[in-house]
Amino acid sequence: MMARRVVIRNHSAEANLFARRAFIAFSGVLILLIILFSNLYSLQIASFEKYQTRSNSNRIKLLPVAPNRGLIYDRNGVILADNKPVYSLAVIPEDTKDLKNSITAISQLLEISADRQKKFFKSVKSKRRFKQVELHPRLSEQQVALFSVNQHKFPGIFVDARLKRYYPFGKLTTHSLGYVARINRKDVNKLEREGKSENYAATHGIGKLGIEKYYEDILHGTIGHQEVEVNNQGRIIRTLNFNPPTPGKDLTLTLDIELQMIAKRALSGKRGAVVAMDPRTGGVLAMYSNPSYDGNLFVHGISNKAYNKLRNSKDSPFINRTVRGYPPASTVKPFLALTGLEENIITPDTKVWDPGWYQLEGLPNKYRDWKRWGHGWVNLNKAIEQSCNTYFFKLAFELGITKISTMMERFGFGDYTGIDIHEESKAIMPSVSWKRGRYNQSWYTGETLSVGIGQSYWTATPLQLTQALTTLVNHGHKKVPHFLHATSELVSTDEGVQSTNIEEIVYEEQAPLVLKQEKNWNVVLNAMHRTVQVFGATGHEAFKGTHYDAAGKTGSAQVASIKQDEEYEAEKTKESQRDNAMFIAFAPYKNPEIVVAVAIENVAKGGGGTNAGPVARQIMDQYFGNRVISANQGTNIKNNLMVNQHQHSSAIVKVQ
Template sequence: MAPKKRVAIRNHSAEANLFARRTFITFIGVLILSIILFANIYDLEVNSYQKYQTRSNSNRIKLLPVAPNRGLIYDRNGVLLADNKPVHSLEVIPEQVDNISASLKEVSLLLDISQEKQDKLLKAIKSKRRFKPIELYSRLSEQQVSLFSVNQHKFPGFFIDARLKRYYPFADLTTHSLGYVGRINRKDSIRLTEQNLAEDYAATRNIGKLGLEKYYEDLLHGTIGHQEVEINNQGRVVRTLDYTPPVSGQNLTLSIDIELQMIAKRALSGKRGAVVAMDPRSGEILAMYSNPSYDGNLFVHGISNKNYQKLLDPKNNRPLVNRSVQGYPPASTVKPLLALTGLEEGVITQSTKFYDPGWFQLKGLKRKYRDWWAQGHGWVDLNKAIEHSCNVYFYNLANKLDIDRITNMMEKFGFGDLTGVDIREDNRGILPSVEAKRRRYNQPWYKGDTISVGIGQGYWTVTPLQLAQAISILANKGQIKIPHFLQATSMLVTSDNVNETSSSDKANTTSLDNMTVKMITEMIEYEDKPPIILKDSKNWNLVLDAMHNTAQKKVSAFKGSRYDAAGKTGTAQLITKKQDAKYDAKATKEKQRNNAMFVAFAPYESPEIVVAVAVENVLDGGGGANAGPVARQIMDQYFGDREIISKDKSQHPMHDNIYQQNIKQSHNKDVGAQ
């Protein structure tokens, strides 16, 4: 009989103790893990609440920039020169269109959009998010807008969008002073980033590229606004949470008179040249026109390659060049200043005479420097030298002065330096000096170089703006005014309580669309440079009297004027003639013909206007015959010699109406932006 197996007796007490120990250890582990879990929850929910709440909001809430309206620009009489005009564009949200290709083709047939444009649009659509609006076609005509509006129900997802774009009502008449705006390019973006201004232009597409639009960009642009919106995980806007309106740019009032601009354009019709008119009492530029010009509106939306090549074509006479700040040989227009230098240096007096046989010759040289009058003027004193523009007199004067003394005096009148005008296209020109010639040509200065400088030729170029400034200083007897365009800035602000405004502000307070707004205007003040002090103040009058005689006796264009003008003619030679060669304009290539120059101011006793004129490559006559009549027309307009162009406000009742209409239009646009 087999032995029986032993049966182990369970120790229930030991098992209970083991289970209890394991349970305790598990409990401790769970407790520790729970403590860690709740500690982390506490850290996330309490200690790090702000951090993660901000990160959460950044994923849920987005700030969208809102572009401000660009400030408007007016002339001195309130005529609008730079406006913001609504432009309509066709846009589409691809996700709302079942068949984008077919729909685009139908819309293109309706609006007459080319196949090439359609292909480009399809590529652009594929590269962008489907739920965001995409611009298909900009600058729709009124007819295209009407056609689409009538048929819009056929094209779900397509819509017309309107935004303000810069518009220049006077087109080419103001381009070289106002400049223009254009699309922000890569170069602009880099510059804005370096200047920490990129955020301010987040919603802006255009920026000032030239002229006053560029110089006063910081005033015209305005302050960006923001729209706080809630978005979903796909980036689509769900709702608007908050809105901070942008602040429109400041409006600018310029010293330019658009009527003078019109006269300048008419006077230069068919000619290449420039006109600058300024007020010597303040430095305000009344007119600046360069002919030919071009329409700045071409650049606002992005100029086509065809139009740009047309502007670059030499056959079109370089319209992109601002001839108002381009260097020209000054010719005889600077003879009064050279005469003043001679008087100041004691080289000549009013009665000093030089004999003019028709030529001047340096000792030891065979070359003869000819006078414009081959027979010569005989014995010539200061008055006759300026009045008759005697070259030989000024050859002798320059020879006695030497180049250093001439340069020192001409520097005081602003030659060879920037005028300080508020456009960045200003030009220094070339002031003749020993150092300038050595630096530019690596050649020494010769005595003959000084002789040419004596009649405003040789190594000397000035801009019409510099000439206007120099003659302004002369007419002011040494007082120096900085040329400038800007007269005043103004901006609209909302006011909750009109009673809180000052009495002066109340006069400019109005109510538009149930909103109280206030126009704040700030006049711009400019500091003058230190005046030119002469050793003998009588020398001013000696030179000015001679210029007065010149305009009254020798410039036929000013005969019969009702105002008392003074001036000086100039004829700039562009090519060197052989010793005995006679100048024949008809036998000379057009671009090598002489330039006509003229400067004038009036009234003689208390000058109100200075005009500088340059006319390129004239066929017949000199400065008096070609540039003088241009200056006369400008002054006739300014002083109102003709009834039809009188400056008397009673004869121009439209002025006040236009001003009020433009200001009201400006108010409405700015208030709408706010």
């Protein structure tokens, strides 16, 4: 039997080991506590403000609130661009007991298409269940009424109201006002470059054309914010503060919607344009391009089918013909006559023999007058009255293209007028340098002759013709064509009373066109007066019997070239190659109040006096026969604006 081994424990060594381990553990705990309290100090004291801000940013959200867009009125207080409530059908999925059956039932009730239902369920999958999802973007009044009666059957489904732009006159104002449409990527990039993107955080639409685009910054307003508290899922618990947006300013234009209506009626069935302007101020009274299109189609989003139909139309309704270049034809003969007087090439009594053509010495080509047998002996008055081409062929030859282009540029041809829309064209005022730069070719004398009757490369917009005529009737004093007359906004006083703050726009005078002989203005204007007032003159029939004293000039612009041995016959000519009819006019002859330019494309027969002259007369008949704005028009516009501002202020809708 083996002896049992007895191990004697060393209590002293064990005690030392335990003490060392306890010390190490205690030290570790102490170090961790120091780290813990250091972090607590850092979080609660040293970095308190930093983490409180981050905590609040998780708990408190700033939701942008879009401002109401400013309204647009005509000169008489008629509203041209309004903000109209639009009703959409929205759903909060978590508040709906049986989502699928509810959507099926409401779709049958309101006749919502299967495509919209499919799009809705696709959107539901990508959003949180407490967020609203749109089922139908635009309900009719009948649908809203039908849903209101049955709303109790559909918990979680409701009608959401928001403001959308609305143009009461549709096609009538599109080329002037433009339209508002959904902001796209191009718009976003531009806003970011200009540092304006933050102000559009809650805005869905932006001005795309015309006045809406040019005055976007004034019309849009300033964004507001709603401060809300949310939980960790992003659900809104309560509203802490509301900073309302500042609505955009309202605009009052110089445009007269009644004249605009007359322009549309006068151009019915024709392709063309009308511009009417007040020569005393430069305010545009009417500006209509036909055919047009309804800007309301773009506010809610136009379908591809509807867009392609407009784009592919042979009448090109997207083109704003008021700012498109046309050969000005004989409408520019008064300006050429003035140039000849200034350069001492002609006098009022200078006579030219017109056999029906003009021929350059040594060349076989004959430049024909519109009257085959000619006008006989013609002085300046008769040349403008009868629109004698031969007289102006000779005058253009003696002036030369450089003198012609220099004077015409002083009248504004070949340049922007400065009107407050972006779609304007410069058109073309040809010159030796222009042709060299454009075609790298020399200028030929025959081209100068064509320029002498407003043909060749020369093009002018109806707006440019109106501005040039304004300069002519003002004896060289230039006016910038413009739409905007005044801006207005509602402001609150310290006592809480709202009032309308109106700011009228003052336009600076341009440097005048000064002639060597002041009497030359009246010589040319008198010839234009005779063009309308003298029996047998080209513009007489159009204005026969008016109770106001008008003056004007006709024009027939050749679109396609005609060979030497051919005669122009409109009935046998392809429509797109038929002549354009042009007319410019002003009235009264003494102290003019209105100037008008008309362009009509590809007329079947007749010239400017037959086709465009009656259109100009209808505009003037409306202006003088049913006058609304008197001599103190500024005061009347202001009063109309204040009345309408008051009427619409109670209808402002705040969309959150």
